[in-house]
Amino acid sequence: MIDTVLTILAGLLVVAGSAFAAVAALGILRLPDIYTRMHAASKAGSVGSGMMLLALALVANSGPEALRAIAAIAFFLLTAPLSAHLLAKAAYAVGYKLWPGSVLDEMPQIAPKPRGSDTPGEPHPASNAEVKPAIRRGG
C-alpha cells in the first residue's frame, strides 16, 4: 500500500518538476533581459530538478540510493543561487543594461567605496571593474 502511494507521488513529482523546468526554459527564452532571465532560470530551474531528484529518492530500492539523491538536492540548492548571484554581479558590474521597463535599479553606478570602510581585508576584485563604466562615461 505504501509502495503504491509512493509510486503515485513520484509520478506526480516527476511531472511537476519537468513542468517547472519547461516553464524555466520558456522564461529564459521570453523574458527581456539577462537579469529577469536569471530570475526564471535559477529559481524555477533548481526547483524543477530538485523535484525530479526527490521523486528518484522516493522510488529508490535501497537507502543509500535515496540518500544520494537527497544529497544531490542539497548540493544543487546550495550551488544554484551562488552561481546565479555571481553571474548577475559580474554582468551588472561590467555594465550590461537593465530592461528599460524595469521599475527599480537599487545599485545605480556604484561609487568606489573608501578602503576599509565596510569589510576588513582586501577589497573584492569586482570593485575595480565596477568603476570602469563610470570612467568610460565621463570620457
Next chain:
Amino acid sequence: MNHSEFAQTFLDVCLDVSLVMLGIAFFLTIARIIKGPTLPDRVLGLDMLTSVAIGFIAVIGIDTGFTLYVDIAIALGLVGFLATVAFARFILARGKTGDDDEKLDLRRIDGDPFESRDTSISRNAR
C-alpha cells in the same frame, strides 16, 4: 495487486510526459543559447542546460533503475557550478566588448539616451 499495477502504469505515463517536457525545455534553452545576444545570456543558458540534464538523469534513473547515474548528476552539478563561476570571473575580467548588440535593441525600444557614450565607446574601440 490491482492498485500497484495501476500505480506502475501511472508512473510510466508520468515518465513519458516528463521526458517530452524536458525535451521541450532542452530545445528552448538551446534556442536561447544560439540567439542570446550577450555572453551572460549564453552562460545562463549553459547553467540551465546543466539543470535540465540533471532532471533527465533523474527521470532515466526512475525509468530504468540505473541509479548509478545519480553520482554522475552530482558531478555534473559540481562541474556546472564551477563553469558558471569561472565564466562569471571571465565576464568580469573581460569587460564589455564585442557583444553590445543588446544596446541596439534597447535603443530601438527606448530612444537613444546613450548617444554621447556610444560615440566615445566606438572611438575607443577603433
